[in-house]
Amino acid sequence: MKYKTQYTILFLFFLSFIYNLTIFDFSWPVDMVELVAESLMLIACFAVLFYIQPLQSFPKVYWLMLIGIAFYSVSAFMDLTEEFFVESAVSESNLDDFLKTLGFILLSLGIHRWMNLHTELISELKIKAETDQLTGLLNRRAFIQHIQGSHRAKEDEGRAFLLLDIDHFKAINDNYGHACGDHVLASTAKALKSQTRQYDILARWGGEEFLFYLADVTAEEAEDIANALRRHIQQLSFECNNQTIICTVSIGVYHATTSHCLEQEVDCADKALYQAKASGRNCVVLYQQ
Structure with a gap:
């Protein structure tokens, strides 16, 4: 399956939400602005999980970005969960902040490697465009x-x-x-x-x-x-x-x-x-x- 890792992450989020639903009391959020903001953040994280799939042919870049955005997604999911389950397991911890920071660092490293890779690829393409393949001379x-x-x-x-x-x-x-x-x-x-x-x-x-x-x-x-x-x-x-x-x-x-x-x-x-x-x-x- 093309998006196997991404779908696995989404499924784990779904199971976590069901777990919270069965253990803790559900209450509809009062602050709708915060609810919308955190929901959009989580949706954006999910979108990035799928958008980076074409980078799979460059593992060092792909996995850094995937793990980074996965951690960031977990943090966003925790923030959203707290809106529905006031007494959830993460409400009294700073785990979501830690994961958000770690995810941002890994994502930044992935972007840095991606930019370096992009520069190298552009350089290689320029050389190929200017070079005669058989002789190695300028064309x-x-x-x-x-x-x-x-x-x-x-x-x-x-x-x-x-x-x-x-x-x-x-x-x-x-x-x-x-x-x-x-x-x-x-x-x-x-x-x-x-x-x-x-x-x-x-x-x-x-x-x-x-x-x-x-x-x-x-x-x-x-x-x-x-x-x-x-x-x-x-x-x-x-x-x-x-x-x-x-x-x-x-x-x-x-x-x-x-x-x-x-x-x-x-x-x-x-x-x-x-x-x-x-x-x-x-x-x-x-x-x-």
Whole structure:
């Protein structure tokens, strides 16, 4: 049963009320305002007991809040019982106040854990939304946000975009299988990431393409970095299904010293990449305006 614990608590309250009804003298409350207030408090406690059910998948949060609100409900029930049974067992004790305090403390701890959990989940979702699942790099959307959300692209005296494409990747998929193709993509991404500088931004742009953003570089430095990346990938070998795969990359480089929109800058890098492929692949081409 979905609400087994909650229904058990309600049943125990019902039995307790019947017990008081058979043992003590029943009298209708005189203070109706207090009766309504205490009744609403108890109803609210019962409602919360059911509202927190979706948190059951997070036991540390769920049980703290459930026990806390259960104690608070018992205290509210005792207060309400005193309105009907003046000589009830709790009328001369402070047990209801103790349970109310304990319940409030446990409920507060549960809410604190819930907020921490919520923050962690939001952080995890943000990372998943920004990360390419296969390579662990930024995805296209996150790359654009990183560039547009910072002032670096406007402040850098010189910046460059490097668009890399794995040569003959379709042949790798056809000859070795898509699992090996995924392995090559992930391994290439790891190799590229190992070569990034502190303020560089690297993303999987789509398919077998990767996009670098280089800050504060000259055109010559950007071209040198691109050639270093190309040589680094060329020297690697990827093992998959007892087979060795060697691949190369073609790189298009666009360097700018004045501000342009991101779409235009990436488009220029893409045109340079197209020229690199047309020139025989495994090479670097700097976009010439």
